Amino acid sequence: MASKTRKALSLEDKVHVIKLHNGGTGSRKIAALMGVGKTQINGIVKRKAEVLEEYESNVPSDRKRKIRKTGNEEVNELAWEWFKDATSRRLPVSGPMLQEIALKFANDLGNNEFKASNGWLESFRKRHQIVFGKMNGESGDVNDDVVKTWKGRLSAICEGYQARDIFNMDESGLYFKCNSDSTLHVKGDDCSGGKRSKERLTLMLCANLIGEKEKPLVIGKAKKPRCFGRIDPKTLPVSYYANRKAWMTSAVFEDWLRSFDRKVGRQRRKVLLFLDNAACHPNIPLRNVKLQFFPPNTTSRLQPMDQGIIQTLKLKYRKRELRRVITKMEENKTESGQVLIKATNVLEAIYGIHHSWKDVEAATITKCFRKAGFGDDEEETEEEVEESIEEEETDLEGVAQELFGCSLRELIEIEETIATTTDTGGNWDRPAGEVLQELHCQDGDDSDKENDEERSVSKKCVVTSLEGASSMIDDLKEFAASSGFGDMMTSLQSLNDIINQHRMKKLRCSKQKKVTDFFK
Numbered sequence: 001m002a003s004k005t006r007k008a009l010s011l012e013d014k015v016h017v018i019k020l021h022n023g024g025t026g027s028r029k030i031a032a033l034m035g036v037g038k039t040q041i042n043g044i045v046k047r048k049a050e051v052l053e054e055y056e057s058n059v060p061s062d063r064k065r066k067i068r069k070t071g072n073e074e075v076n077e078l079a080w081e082w083f084k085d086a087t088s089r090r091l092p093v094s095g096p097m098l099q100e101i102a103l104k105f106a107n108d109l110g111n112n113e114f115k116a117s118n119g120w121l122e123s124f125r126k127r128h129q130i131v132f133g134k135m136n137g138e139s140g141d142v143n144d145d146v147v148k149t150w151k152g153r154l155s156a157i158c159e160g161y162q163a164r165d166i167f168n169m170d171e172s173g174l175y176f177k178c179n180s181d182s183t184l185h186v187k188g189d190d191c192s193g194g195k196r197s198k199e200r201l202t203l204m205l206c207a208n209l210i211g212e213k214e215k216p217l218v219i220g221k222a223k224k225p226r227c228f229g230r231i232d233p234k235t236l237p238v239s240y241y242a243n244r245k246a247w248m249t250s251a252v253f254e255d256w257l258r259s260f261d262r263k264v265g266r267q268r269r270k271v272l273l274f275l276d277n278a279a280c281h282p283n284i285p286l287r288n289v290k291l292q293f294f295p296p297n298t299t300s301r302l303q304p305m306d307q308g309i310i311q312t313l314k315l316k317y318r319k320r321e322l323r324r325v326i327t328k329m330e331e332n333k334t335e336s337g338q339v340l341i342k343a344t345n346v347l348e349a350i351y352g353i354h355h356s357w358k359d360v361e362a363a364t365i366t367k368c369f370r371k372a373g374f375g376d377d378e379e380e381t382e383e384e385v386e387e388s389i390e391e392e393e394t395d396l397e398g399v400a401q402e403l404f405g406c407s408l409r410e411l412i413e414i415e416e417t418i419a420t421t422t423d424t425g426g427n428w429d430r431p432a433g434e435v436l437q438e439l440h441c442q443d444g445d446d447s448d449k450e451n452d453e454e455r456s457v458s459k460k461c462v463v464t465s466l467e468g469a470s471s472m473i474d475d476l477k478e479f480a481a482s483s484g485f486g487d488m489m490t491s492l493q494s495l496n497d498i499i500n501q502h503r504m505k506k507l508r509c510s511k512q513k514k515v516t517d518f519f520k
Contacts, residue, residue: 007034007035007036007040009034009036009040009044011051011055013034014044014051014055015051015052015055015156016034017030017034017041017044017045018044018045018048018051018052020033021041021045021048027041027042027045055153055156055157071111071113072106072111072114072120074105074109074111074432074436075102075105075106075109075111075114076102076124077436078102078105078432078435078436079098079101079102079105079124080124080128081279081435082101082105083098083128083130084277084278084279084296085279095121095125098121098124099116099120099121100116102114102116102120102124103115103116104432105432106432108431108432108433109432109433109436128296130296143297143298146295146298147295147298147301147302150294150295150298150302150373151302151373154373154374157272157292158272158374161270161271161272163208163209163210164208164209164210164212165208165264165269165270165271165272166208166209166271166272166274166369166374167206167207167208167209167214167271167272167273167274168206168207168208168273168274168275168303168304168305168369168372169204169205169206169214169273169274169275169305170204170205170275170276170299170303170305170306170310171202171203171204171248171278172202172203172204172205172310172314173200173201173202173203174200174201174202174203174314174317174349174353175199175200176199176200176201176344176346176348176349176352177199177341177342177343177344177349200246201218201219201220201246201346201349201353202218202219202246202247202248203216203217203218203219203310203353204216204217204218204219204248204256205217205305205309205310205313205357206260206273207304207305207309207365208271209365209366209369209374210362210366211361211362211363211364211365211366212362213357213358213360213365214260215237215238215239216238216239216353216354216357217238217239217240217241217252217256218238218239218240218241218349218350218353219240219241219242219243219246219247219248219252220240220241220242220246220346221242221243221244221245221246222242222346223242225345225346225347227345227346227347227348228346228347231347236350237350237351237354238350238353238354239256239259240350241255247280248278248280249280250279250280250281250282252280253280253281253282254282254284257284257286257289258284258286260273260289261286261287261288261289262288264288264289265287265288269288270288270289270290271288271289271290272289272290272292273289273290273291273292274292274293274294274303274304275291275292275293275294276293276294276299276303277293277294277296281293301372302372302373303372304365304368304369304371304372304374305368306372307368307369307371307372308364308367308368308371309360309364309365309368312360312364313353313356313357313360314356316356316359316360317352317353317356320352320355320356321341321344321352325340325341328340466499466502466503466506467503469499470496470499470500470503473492473495473496473499474496476488476492477489477492477493477496480492
């Protein structure tokens with residue numbers, strides 16, 4: 001009697017089996033429905049965590065075999081990290097190049113059995129869905145089939161999460177004292193350190209599907225720049241970090257991520273955080289946050305932040321910056337706009353980022369999520385996002401050309417080339433063991449030796465005490481009232497309350513006098 005051929009179920013079929021089982025359907029009924037044996041169904045249910053992880057990782061739907069350990073796991077890990085770093089820096093990668101670097105890693109690790117054969121390359125390529133081809137720009141490199149498959153799975157990946165619990169985060173660079181000279185100089189430059197890194201900040205934004213925003217994270221070069229004065233960085237309206245190159249590192253990301261995890265935990269929420277697979281984004285198990293990584297080399301199409309959220313913030317930041325420069329030029333007729341731009345310090349940039357992020361509307365963020373596939377009507381949403389961006393560009397273009405030597409949109413596109421991270425990038429010649437240790441430890445690179453060398457335009461401070469500040473506020477309130485500036489009066493009253501709080505705090509700390517002494 002001929003043996004019955006076992007029917008192999010695809011990954012999509014296995015996910016369907018799990019959904020049926022979770023819905024209360026029995027194994028025997030599922031087996032009859034799928035045309036397989038009950039034992040096979042029970043095996044899928046038993047391994048459902050593994051199956052769902054593969055599904056969410058965008059593993060090809062037609063893959064039917066489980067990946068078995070080969071003894072080359074460390075070589076594979078290093079080769080994958082190298083590939084991600086090389087492609088993120090827009091370096092063309094070929095099959096032979098990948099085989100050569102893998103063989104180098106194997107020799108460093110003393111793995112003499114590894115041959116970097118064509119069979120290994122093919123398995124590695126399929127496992128990570130790598131397509132070798134001509135590099136024509138980030139968006140042009142995206143595999144349409146991978147994008148389509150991912151969008152088809154998004155609803156299943158987000159199942160069980162409310163819209164307010166679906167987040168996306170991403171980093172971007174910002175030249176905060178950029179003028180026409182530096183703009184032309186940095187085109188095509190990754191600003192990997194040196195003098196211009198002092199003019200650059202790394203910015204990280206995070207928001208959810210309904211447009212609720214987390215506090216921005218800003219990374220500078222100095223732990224406490226001179227312009228901070230006596231301000232405690234912890235009181236800033238952003239989460240501020242610093243290291244020698246103003247880059248995102250795994251240590252910085254992990255610190256922020258654990259803080260975010262504690263915050264949502266206090267709110268009794270379980271959230272899903274979508275992010276790219278940069279080397280500085282380690283996959284950390286958390287209690288309240290589940291990390292969901294986009295497929296490699298697809299963020300230009302799939303990541304909401306890249307669909308217009310970051311661009312909108314930067315346009316608002318630049319417009320705010322230009323208005324400030326125009327006002328300063330009116331006050332000081334002898335100073336040029338380019339000089340005033342160069343005088344911008346980190347503290348001013350931080351508050352500019354804070355206010356610009358507040359100005360990004362929730363509707364804009366939601367549209368960008370929808371454009372990335374988190375919802376329907378993607379084509380209609382794409383037009384809406386583009387219209388919103390164009391509205392931001394209609395004003396101050398002439399001033400932008402004069403100060404930056406390009407339009408506002410061109411300036412944003414230039415900043416997209418700024419490197420924001422490199423935990424191992426550019427230093428793969430080190431022994432493989434050392435690179436592995438760094439990938440697993442990810443120590444931060446904070447530096448308190450570096451002092452901020454920026455120099456602001458010196459101006460003598462007129463107000464030297466809280467009493468003087470209070471008196472000035474009173475004068476400004478009279479001016480606002482006489483001019484009919486109601487919104488200005490509201491802000492001045494809030495500022496007056498803050499000054500009074502500091503005066504009372506100072507009074508309580510005083511040992512020379514008591515509060516009652518002022519009423520004698």
